[in-house]
Amino acid sequence: DSGVTQTPKHLITATGQRVTLRCSPRSGDLSVYWYQQSLDQGLQFLIQYYNGEERAKGNILERFSAQQFPDLHSELNLSSLELGDSALYFCASSGRAPSTDTQYFGPGTRLTVL
Amino acid sequence: AQTVTQSQPEMSVQEAETVTLSCTYDTSENNYYLFWYKQPPSRQMILVIRQEAYKQQNATENRFSVNFQKAAKSFSLKISDSQLGDTAMYFCAFMKQPTRNQFYFGTGTSLTVIP
Numbered sequence: 001d002s003g004v005t006q007t008p009k010h011l012i013t014a015t016g017q018r019v020t021l022r023c024s025p026r027s028g029d030l031s032v033y034w035y036q037q038s039l040d041q042g043l044q045f046l047i048q049y050y051n052g053e054e055r056a057k058g059n060i061l062e063r064f065s066a067q068q069f070p071d072l073h074s075e076l077n078l079s080s081l082e083l084g085d086s087a088l089y090f091c092a093s094s095g096r097a098p099s100t101d102t103q104y105f106g107p108g109t110r111l112t113v114l
Numbered sequence: 115a116q117t118v119t120q121s122q123p124e125m126s127v128q129e130a131e132t133v134t135l136s137c138t139y140d141t142s143e144n145n146y147y148l149f150w151y152k153q154p155p156s157r158q159m160i161l162v163i164r165q166e167a168y169k170q171q172n173a174t175e176n177r178f179s180v181n182f183q184k185a186a187k188s189f190s191l192k193i194s195d196s197q198l199g200d201t202a203m204y205f206c207a208f209m210k211q212p213t214r215n216q217f218y219f220g221t222g223t224s225l226t227v228i229p
Contacts, residue, residue: 002158002160033216033217035217041221042205042219042220042221042222043159043205043217043219044219045216045217045218048216056216058216088157090159092159101147101164101209101211102149102161102164103209103217104161105151105158105159105160107156107157107158108157108158108159110157
């Protein structure tokens with residue numbers, strides 16, 4: 001158990017809908033990262049937050065947005081969903097000493113868009 | 115831009131044997147971190163081993179060790195005494211330091227341990 005939690009575990013929705021994925025980082029971690037893993041592909045970095053502020057942005061679509069709240073949990077919002085958005089979405093966190101650079105991953109949220 | 119290449123899409127090894135997974139990367143950075151993560155069928159991403167680029171000594175974690183060749187930009191993972199539980203997808207990842215933000219992942223190597 002990495003200490004990172006993600007809800008829900010599975011999500012099935014229809015095209016055009018909007019969903020919210022939630023992540024709680026490990027205790028003491030200030031950074032949260034979001035990744036997308038499509039079928040049989042590697043992980044694509046979407047976005048990073050550090051202590052509530054956006055720190056880095058990767059290949060995140062304009063239909064997607066994220067935020068980190070004062071209690072450090074994060075939410076990834078996906079809107080106007082398309083079939084191609086079906087994927088496993090991972091959250092990771094880092095920042096707690098001594099391995100401040102290592103990212104610890106949550107179990108992922110599997111999104112299926114029908 | 116940073117790129118990470120894993121040239122072996124699939125590999126297999128007999129139980130109790132040793133296997134080496136390859137990873138090369140391209141960067142102009144001098145300070146960075148390298149990681150190996152495994153993703154078993156459960157799809158959980160599990161840290162296997164990490165290496166700081168400024169350290170010449172290769173990292174070791176029990177049956178897992180790396181061969182880090184900074185000049186060649188190579189970072190291979192050796193698994194000794196392979197076990198059935200090692201069956202997984204293995205991803206090599208690179209992270210710049212000190213920005214310490216995103217990982218750049220390779221496309222993965224699917225390892226199957228054969229009983």
